C-alpha cells in the first residue's frame with residue numbers, strides 16, 4: 447500500500463464513520479422526538495454480510511478477498527446503494543455508508559431502503575483481468591443477497607460502469623435463459639449499451655452543482671466568478687467542477703489521492719481531466735498549477751469547498767482552517783460531527799451529503815425504472831427530471847431548516863427519518 451493511502455486509511459479509522467452517522471442520527475431523532483421503538487430498529491442494520499472469496503491471480507496464485515454488503519433498512523423498498531473498492535472498506539464503513547443511504551433515499555422520496563458494500567482492496571494493484579475475476583467471484587458469493595427487487599448495487603469509489611456490467615452479466619448468467627433480461631436492473635450505473643441510463647455518469651456531480659445553484663439562489667449569490675476547490679477528481683468531483691465552470695465559477699484547488707494542486711487564476715477543468723487521463727487517472731505532475739502539501743488543501747482561499755472523496759476529511763483538526771463559506775458534500779460523510787459544529791459556529795453553511803450527492807441515486811432510480819418498464823430515456827429528459835426532483839428535495843430541506851431553525855443536515859435527517867417513522871406507524875405495529 448503506498449504511503450498516501452496508508453495515511454488516508456489511518457485518518458478514516460481514527461474516527462469511525464459509523465460513530466459519526468449515529469451521532470447525526472441521534473441528534474435528529476432527539477429533535478423530532480422519534481418513537482423509541484422505531485429508534486431501536488433504525489439504530490442497527492438489518493443484515494451485515496462479510497464474505498471471503500478466493501480468486502486466481504494472473505500469476506496463478508490464489509488470493510483471498512474480503513467483501514462486505516450491509517443492508518441497513520428496507521421499510522420503504524428494496525435496499526439500494528453503491529459498492530466501493532478501497533483499502534478503507536470494512537464493516538464500520540459499510541454500516542455507516544448503508545445508514546446514510548437509508549436517509550438519502552428516504553429524503554429523496556424514492557421507494558428504496560439503504561445498503562452499501564464493497565471489497566477491501568487497492569484496485570490499482572490489480573490488472574483489469576484480475577479485477578474482472580474479483581468482481582465476478584464477489585457477485586457469485588453474494589448470490590441472492592442482491593437482486594433487482596431486493597438489493598440493487600451501484601458504482602462508488604473505484605467502481606464504475608464496467609464493474610456494474612460485470613456484476614449484471616454474472617448475476618444474469620445464474621438465471622434461466624428466459625429470466626435473464628428481467629434481471630438487468632440488479633445493478634444501476636451500467637454502460638448505456640448494456641441497459642444503463644443516459645446521464646447516470648454525470649448525475650451525482652450535476653446534482654452537487656444544482657444544490658450549490660439552489661443554495662446560491664436562496665442567498666442572492668451569482669456563481670459566476672466564484673472560486674471553488676474540489677477534493678477528489680473522480681466521477682463526482684470532475685462532474686461537479688465541469689458544471690460549476692460552465693456557470694462561470696473558477697476551480698482554484700484540487701486534491702486527489704496522490705497530490706494537491708492550486709492556481710488562484712483558475713484551473714481549466716477539461717485540461718486537467720485530459721492530463722489525468724494520460725497520467726493513470728492522477729493529477730500529480732500537472733504543470734499549470736502549483737503543488738501544495740496534503741494538509742494545505744482545506745486552507746486554499748475559495749468561496750465553495752466540495753469534498754468529493756472519502757469520509758472524515760473535515761474534522762475538528764482542520765475545520766477552523768477552511769476559508770470557504772459553503773461546503774457542498776459530494777462525498778458521503780466527509781465532515782465529522784465535531785468539525786461540523788465548529789463550521790456552523792463560524793457561520794459556514796453545509797449542504798449535507800444525503801441531499802447534496804443524491805442526484806446519483808435519483809438517476810439510479812430512473813435507470814431501474816427504465817429497465818423494469820423496457821423504456822429508453824433521453825439525456826435531456828433525464829437531466830430535466832433530475833433537476834425537478836432535486837429542486838423539490840432542496841426546497842423541502844431549506845424550508846424545514848428555516849422553520850425549525852436547525853442546520854440543513856439536521857433538517858434533511860429529520861425529514862428522512864419522519865418518512866420512515868410514518869411508514870412503520872401506518873403499518874400498525876407501533877403505538
Ligand SMILES: NC(=O)C1=CN([C@@H]2O[C@H](COP(=O)(O)OP(=O)(O)OC[C@H]3O[C@@H](n4cnc5c(N)ncnc54)[C@H](O)[C@@H]3O)[C@@H](O)[C@H]2O)C=CC1
Pocket residue numbers: 454601602603604605650677678679680681682683701702703704754755756757776777778803804806807
Ligand atoms: N459515484 C456516485 O454516483 C456517487 C458517489 N458518492 C460519493 O462521492 C465520493 C467520490 O466517489 P466517486 O467520485 O464515485 O469515486 P471515484 O473513484 O470516481 O473518485 C474518487 C476520487 O477521490 C480521490 N481520493 C481518494 N481518496 C482521497 C483522499 N483521501 N484525499 C483526496 N482525494 C482522494 C481519488 O484519487 C479520486 O480522484 C465518495 O464518497 C462516494 O461515496 C456519492 C453519491 C453517488
Ligand SMILES: O=C(O)CCC(=O)C(=O)O
Pocket residue numbers: 526527528529550598599600601602634635778803804806807808810
Ligand atoms: O446510485 C445508487 O444506487 C447509490 C449511489 C451511492 O452509493 C450513493 O449515493 O452514495
